[in-house]
Amino acid sequence: MAILNSNVPSGPLATKWENHKFSSKLINPANKRKYKVIVVGAGLAGASAAATLAELGYDVHNFVFHDSPRRAHSVAAQGGINAAKNYQNDGDSVHRLFYDTIKGGDFRSREANVHRLAEVSVHIIDQCAAQGVPFAREYGGLLDNRSFGGAQVSRTFYARGQTGQQLLLGAYSALSRNVANGGVKLNTHSEMLDLVVVDGQAKGIVVRNLQTGELTRHTADAVVLATGGYGNVFNLSTYARGSNVTAIWRAYRRGACFGNPCFTQIHPTCIPVSGDYQSKLTLMSESLRNDGRIWAPAKVGDKRAPAEIPEGERDYFLERMYGAFGNLAPRDVASRAAKTVCDEGRGVGATGLGVYLDFAESINRLGEDKIRERYGNLFAMYHEITDEDAYKAPMRIYPAVHYTMGGLWVDYNLMSNLPGLFVLGEANFSDHGANRLGASALMQGLSDGYFVLPATISNYLAGQAPAKRPPVSHAAFAEAEGDVQKRIQRYLGGKGKRTPSSFHKELGKIMWDYCGMARNRAGLEKALGLLGNLREEYRKNLSVLGEAAEWNQALESAGRVEDFIELGELMCRDALEREESCGGHFREEFQYTKEDPEVRNGLVNPGDVKRDDTHFAHVAAWEYAGPDRKPILNREELKYEEIKMSTRSYK
């Protein structure tokens, strides 16, 4: 069994982080440069961490599989980033952002981590504005805000519909500055394929150069993984095609625990699937719900064009079901409501899997120009994909996989149970519990990278003698590289007939059908059987063309898809084990019904998720037990010191 110590500092919640920073160990500037730190990934978390660690004086080596750090998928985040600035004077505060976030996560995140996130949020905006991130401004020259789901205040900062791009370019510019001054050694087109563990501590990685196929070993005093989420296990998602689980999965196979793998975010407003050739789903930002109203026909099977359906025959179902938050209900709630409406036969579009997001009223009220200024790029994107004009007719939207709250388990210092291995951003499990609120992912990535890791990593490094990391000739490096070699040979030597992408499609369908928006015991058990077969089939019937020592995209995906299949099994196992519903994890067996007092008291609707705090107020941290062996379930109990777990109500 792994040892899971959250290392949450003692003392009042509001002073934990300040006290922790003060009591953290320091390393003198002359010694810092003797410590080599590997950072894998250069999205918001990775780039900000690499830049900041270099500023502090560490010898930073950054590895990215893209051709440039600026391509990381943080770039695609549209809507915004939360911060408790209270520039709107609407009653926001650090405590309110903290409470909204922990409630949004359905009380399945770690209290102290979330409070720290809310504290740090205000510094992120300062940092980004100073870097030249062109946030939206008012005519007086000060920063503008918009509203996002799960909150009743306006605390979201944004740069048109491209906030992620602008924040990433900010972090990339900080990274570039530190590459130029020698603080960061940048390795692009370099994919991490294994973690090297020496005497129980993470001490290096094995990397494949995607242009030449060359494998190299890299030793370090600490390894930081900031490699993003694993939503592509569903094949169709809003992730980039290259997003993958490989770095954290290989770390899991080396002993790092995987926290809450089944916690997946399904985003309510994406462009619906149009055909089986489809390679990705496109998000329509949550910010659209500031001015768009979601509805479906009130009558089953109403196939009239939206304009022909009179007001009285429309069901603005979020406004009806969740009066207090209406169209800004959190993502898991809004997604499930849309699914329910479609399951009832009231869905729109050719497939019946869609509902309307309608801007007619806002256009009447504010004028088309105002809407264009706020969301022009999103309307253009919608037009390119669907060939429809959303200024004239409502958008059609449907939920799609968007984010994974689960990830490698980390303590308060962001260190995994493997000493020396730190995990940041979406790749860790930490701050969003069972559901992430909109505009909180960017906040967490930058919080981890700019402010948290740079303050906590010294607690580990100070215990390591300077410049005493193992040489790459160490047996553990040879073994890891050998494993990677064998794996590559196995893929290229396969005599099968099917491409990795055909397996990926099949995997995605199994996961969406049985481990998607609604889950139940029978379905999850069936999925485990199907995934076991798929894994076998993968070993027997895979075909990868080309060579190892060249640019070979099929070979790259062969490894990524196999990892996804294994991960899929772990997700189903985790979903099966968690016999409650919470946030995005909806087990059909556990939902509120008319008979429950919470429904009669008007707190929740029948069909809302029903938590079981007595048995499941914990993080499920899965530990690898070897190939073809059932993983071990470790639990970290979630102890709330200052707030009470309560029924999440958005009515």
Added chain:
Amino acid sequence: MKVQLKVWRQKNRNTSGKFVTYESPDLNPNMSFLEMLDVVNESLASRSEEPIAFDHDCREGICGTCSLVINGKPHGPHKGVATCQTYMRSFKDGDQIVVEPFRAKAFPLVKDLVVDRKAFDRIQQKGGFISVRTGSAPDANSIPVPKENSDLAMDAAQCIGCGACVAACKNASAMLFVSAKVSHLGLLPQGQPERFRRVKAMVDQMDEEGFGACTVTGSCEAVCPKSISLDFIARMNRDYLVALAKGESKKPAAGGV
């Protein structure tokens, strides 16, 4: 629908390449151009022919990874749209479509349709930043920025670094890319202290990488998937002249420490 593809195939930069013609399988007009290539690649793999290598990632027009010169035009037929957001409904049944990589001396070929655009990173590293250490920033509202300047800076900052401007230019000039970054930072009060060092250092590196000169023909603006305006080149030229007049040293601004 079906189309005929004439695709550039080249194993690596040390071998010579050639066009190879493929008949596509049956396609749906709602497929994206890259999904069409996915389908073609699946059919090639099923015949044990090596798939066509092409760069792609986000497939929603923002990461700048996708490239391709389609029928002679970087990013294909539409204005302000990247290859990944181009749909097959833009073509007719039976069309022949010629697909080539972004060609430029500063973008060496990797394989088939994939080129190496690291030169852009190196230009960025010379000065595409504001030197601010983490933790040293003042309150974000302490420096007001006129909305007009902020909006214009955002217009420039939208550049996705794809390199279409270079591929379209007869001189393979990177002026639109560099000017977008220089203008974005130069328009903001936070970018003023390094404004002239920045432009000098970035332009010098651009020349060093082997990008050509700008003759203001405007093909870059015409193909830019983010419709970055040619005006930014004029703005950069002004700043560059000022930098020369001020005698900015040859020494790059890089690092800021």
